[in-house]
Amino acid sequence: MEAYLDNSATTRCTEGVRDVVVRAMTEDYGNPSSQHGKGVEAERILREARETLAATLKVSEKEIYFTSGATESNNWAIIGAAMANRRAGMHLITTAIEHAAVLEPMAYLEKQGFRVTYLPVDAKGHINLRDLEEALCEETILVSIMYVNNEIGTIEPIAEAGKLIKAHNPRTLFHVDAVQAYGKLEIRPKKLGVDLLSVSAHKIHGPKGVGFLYVNEKTKLQPMMLGGGQQKGMRSGTDNVPGAAGLAEAAREAYTQLGQSTEQLLKLKKRMIDGLKTLSKSDAEPVKRGETAGKPDAQKPCIVIHSEEGDKSAPHIVSAAFPGVRSEVLLHALEERGIYVSAGSACTTNKKVPVSGVLKELHLPKELAESTLRFSFSRFTTEEEIDYCLEALCELLPVLARYARH
Amino acid sequence: MFQTFLIKYGEIAIKGKNRHLFEDALVKQICHALKGVEGDFHVYKEQGRIYIDCEPGYDYDETVEALQKVFGIVGICPVMKCEDGGVQKLGDDVVEFLRQTYDRHDQSFKVFTRRPKKSFPIDSMEANAELGGRILEAFPDMRVDVHEPELQLYVEIRDEIFIYSKVIPGPGGMPVGTNGRAMLLLSGGIDSPVAGYMISKRGVCLDAVYFHAPPYTSERAKQKVIDLAKIIAAYAGPIRLHVVNFTDIQLYIYDKCPHDELTIIMRRYMMRIAEHFADETNSHALVTGESLGQVASQTMQSLAATNEVCTIPVFRPLIGFDKQEIVDIAQKIDTFETSILPFEDCCTIFVAKHPVTKPNVNIIKRSETKLAEKIDELMRTALETTEVLLIE
Numbered sequence: 001m002e003a004y005l006d007n008s009a010t011t012r013c014t015e016g017v018r019d020v021v022v023r024a025m026t027e028d029y030g031n032p033s034s035q036h037g038k039g040v041e042a043e044r045i046l047r048e049a050r051e052t053l054a055a056t057l058k059v060s061e062k063e064i065y066f067t068s069g070a071t072e073s074n075n076w077a078i079i080g081a082a083m084a085n086r087r088a089g090m091h092l093i094t095t096a097i098e099h100a101a102v103l104e105p106m107a108y109l110e111k112q113g114f115r116v117t118y119l120p121v122d123a124k125g126h127i128n129l130r131d132l133e134e135a136l137c138e139e140t141i142l143v144s145i146m147y148v149n150n151e152i153g154t155i156e157p158i159a160e161a162g163k164l165i166k167a168h169n170p171r172t173l174f175h176v177d178a179v180q181a182y183g184k185l186e187i188r189p190k191k192l193g194v195d196l197l198s199v200s201a202h203k204i205h206g207p208k209g210v211g212f213l214y215v216n217e218k219t220k221l222q223p224m225m226l227g228g229g230q231q232k233g234m235r236s237g238t239d240n241v242p243g244a245a246g247l248a249e250a251a252r253e254a255y256t257q258l259g260q261s262t263e264q265l266l267k268l269k270k271r272m273i274d275g276l277k278t279l280s281k282s283d284a285e286p287v288k289r290g291e292t293a294g295k296p297d298a299q300k301p302c303i304v305i306h307s308e309e310g311d312k313s314a315p316h317i318v319s320a321a322f323p324g325v326r327s328e329v330l331l332h333a334l335e336e337r338g339i340y341v342s343a344g345s346a347c348t349t350n351k352k353v354p355v356s357g358v359l360k361e362l363h364l365p366k367e368l369a370e371s372t373l374r375f376s377f378s379r380f381t382t383e384e385e386i387d388y389c390l391e392a393l394c395e396l397l398p399v400l401a402r403y404a405r406h
Numbered sequence: 407m408f409q410t411f412l413i414k415y416g417e418i419a420i421k422g423k424n425r426h427l428f429e430d431a432l433v434k435q436i437c438h439a440l441k442g443v444e445g446d447f448h449v450y451k452e453q454g455r456i457y458i459d460c461e462p463g464y465d466y467d468e469t470v471e472a473l474q475k476v477f478g479i480v481g482i483c484p485v486m487k488c489e490d491g492g493v494q495k496l497g498d499d500v501v502e503f504l505r506q507t508y509d510r511h512d513q514s515f516k517v518f519t520r521r522p523k524k525s526f527p528i529d530s531m532e533a534n535a536e537l538g539g540r541i542l543e544a545f546p547d548m549r550v551d552v553h554e555p556e557l558q559l560y561v562e563i564r565d566e567i568f569i570y571s572k573v574i575p576g577p578g579g580m581p582v583g584t585n586g587r588a589m590l591l592l593s594g595g596i597d598s599p600v601a602g603y604m605i606s607k608r609g610v611c612l613d614a615v616y617f618h619a620p621p622y623t624s625e626r627a628k629q630k631v632i633d634l635a636k637i638i639a640a641y642a643g644p645i646r647l648h649v650v651n652f653t654d655i656q657l658y659i660y661d662k663c664p665h666d667e668l669t670i671i672m673r674r675y676m677m678r679i680a681e682h683f684a685d686e687t688n689s690h691a692l693v694t695g696e697s698l699g700q701v702a703s704q705t706m707q708s709l710a711a712t713n714e715v716c717t718i719p720v721f722r723p724l725i726g727f728d729k730q731e732i733v734d735i736a737q738k739i740d741t742f743e744t745s746i747l748p749f750e751d752c753c754t755i756f757v758a759k760h761p762v763t764k765p766n767v768n769i770i771k772r773s774e775t776k777l778a779e780k781i782d783e784l785m786r787t788a789l790e791t792t793e794v795l796l797i798e
Contacts (some may be wrong), residue, residue, distance in 0.1 A: 332621030403657060 153317030162193025210243030479576030596693030
């Protein structure tokens with residue numbers, strides 16, 4: 001049996017998505033910039049894709065710009081907005097637990113002379129709105145906050161943050177990295193006070209290498225890709241028609257069954273968390289721990305669940321620590337049984353940075369941070385997969401904890 | 407303009423009556439190395455030399471790069487080949503050669519002529535003088551310096567005439583296949599690929615064994631070892647890589663033996679397995695990347711304790727090398743970048759905090775008796791489930 005529980009890393013394309021991508025590649029393969037009929041047909045596909053996506057956010061299709069994915073969207077939103085509005089001020093605000101595609105552009109801007117405030121988070125990964133309020137100043141031109149944290153699933157208070165920002169200064173821009181939220185939650189940028197919003201296709205069963213950036217039509221943004229003037233001169237480069245079509249189809253499928261799949265995801269999440277809690281108390285307790293390996297430490301619970309239940313956490317992510325077992329080892333042991341998960345986030349293979357930035361910001365003890373796995377679901381995940389994974393954990397944990405490294 | 411390479415080889419020339427064996431091996435290795443290069447090549451021995459004729463359109467840089475990986479080659483000389491048309495024509499050819507090969511013509515030079523073809527009208531000394539004169543005539547800024555010339559021009563008068571002035575250094579060593587076969591213990595680290603390279607350089611064919619410990623080591627660690635084997639194979643020829651699943655043996659040792667002896671005991675079992683596959687593949691030695699005193703398992707006592715289980719010679723070409731010297735070679739042969747990719751190998755997983763540095767063989771042997779119950783069966787399973795990959 002196989003259980004793919006790494007849907008926050010990437011997802012399988014649906015057949016519907018595959019079909020529209022193949023059609024756009026092999027039949028309607030024209031260049032929208034061409035003047036002949038083939039080009040016009042491709043342009044129609046692009047326009048329809050834009051309309052579909054705009055409808056999911058209840059925004060205008062003029063506010064959708066296709067990109068090569070969320071990394072480009074985040075880079076463009078942050079650097080493009082900062083550069084276009086630098087005369088209004090040189091101060092930016094973000095959080096300490098953003099994805100590297102936000103933190104790196106911020107670091108780049110710091111080198112360019114901008115000042116950046118990084119908001120801390122509490123033990124569950126939430127920012128404190130009071131911190132945001134205190135950080136906002138005359139000089140603040142852009143605030144960037146992720147919607148759903150990719151490692152533990154925390155939902156940040158976007159609506160409240162938007163209200164605060166706009167009350168402070170309506171001209172301060174608000175960017176939201178919605179990679180883990182889009183397709184999972186209803187998002188209304190106009191109501192939330194969001195001016196810029198980044199989305200990736202491959203997290204919602206679309207193809208890799210495509211995404212979009214929502215840009216409020218009043219937002220001043222500097223283009224970063226210069227060239228043939230495609231997408232109103234804001235993002236040059238031959239239009240990725242198959243990618244755009246695939247992204248739109250993936251979004252359409254995700255949002256037509258949103259209610260149903262959210263309910264299902266919440267059920268899966270509950271099943272996973274309940275299962276982990278049961279394991280934690282029962283015989284998965286690493287017997288003889290302290291005799292052969294590790295420190296005598298029977299006081300600590302065996303499994304620590306980072307992700308919350310309820311509406312402050314995404315329905316598709318469960319992050320948990322298995323103290324006494326290094327996450328990489330557990331990951332590979334699960335892999336041997338066809339179960340695919342992530343360790344913290346996808347970059348823990350590097351010895352020199354064994355602990356992810358997000359987990360560090362949660363101030364987890366080293367032992368927990370180094371033993372954290374992320375299980376992430378999609379609407380195609382089944383209860384059987386969850387149970388299979390729990391069974392495997394039940395068998396593996398006592399064995400692996402025994403051979404812990406000193 | 408160069409349609410021929412003259413290959414210089416060093417030690418082979420002194421191998422007496424076995425010389426032709428070494429030359430044949432070198433021709434074979436050159437042909438093998440040129441297989442992947444764009445162009446058609448004809449490799450042949452003639453009068454104690456090896457030549458490569460290249461059909462027009464071949465890629466010069468790629469050819470030289472491939473030849474620089476063939477052990478046994480000391481120098482690669484791009485040669486201009488001309489017909490023998492008498493003294494006057496030879497002078498023209500030499501001037502033309504200099505015109506085409508060099509952008510500037512103001513250096514000091516010396517001409518070396520050899521004349522195996524005795525029917526050529528003038529002898530080698532006369533030819534040196536004649537050609538020197540012609541060069542000075544054509545390039546007034548050049549000057550003769552017989553002691554420390556900036557440019558040495560070689561002219562060989564055979565049935566055809568060969569003119570060359572560049573000797574591109576080769577890797578040296580002996581042609582692979584002239585010195586038997588050995589089994590390399592290949593980890594993902596910096597040292598073992600270098601050790602393999604150095605032994606192969608002495609003319610040895612290589613096979614390799616890698617100890618995989620899933621789930622403690624990842625598929626990526628295994629891929630890294632395959633990548634390293636591929637880099638070495640560019641020098642050493644095809645390598646049969648034995649991937650041994652070592653997890654159960656390692657865990658069993660961990661369960662039964664004192665933890666400060668883990669690494670030594672583990673390495674003894676690795677040597678036993680490596681020797682098993684050495685016998686199977688007709689290898690007559692093991693090769694490791696150990697360097698004296700580098701880590702606890704490489705002290706003299708530790709090496710003695712590991713060595714004790716082997717009945718065939720264990721070659722440790724890096725034994726007297728400092729880390730930096732090893733790194734320098736790794737960079738030269740292009741294994742360094744791959745070696746430093748950060749994946750755990752099975753030696754680093756269960757390292758004790760304070761491993762023994764002066765193990766006593768008798769104590770180690772006593773510890774190993776605790777494994778009596780299951781170790782034979784575990785060893786058998788490990789040998790039976792070993793995956794053999796052909797790396798070219």
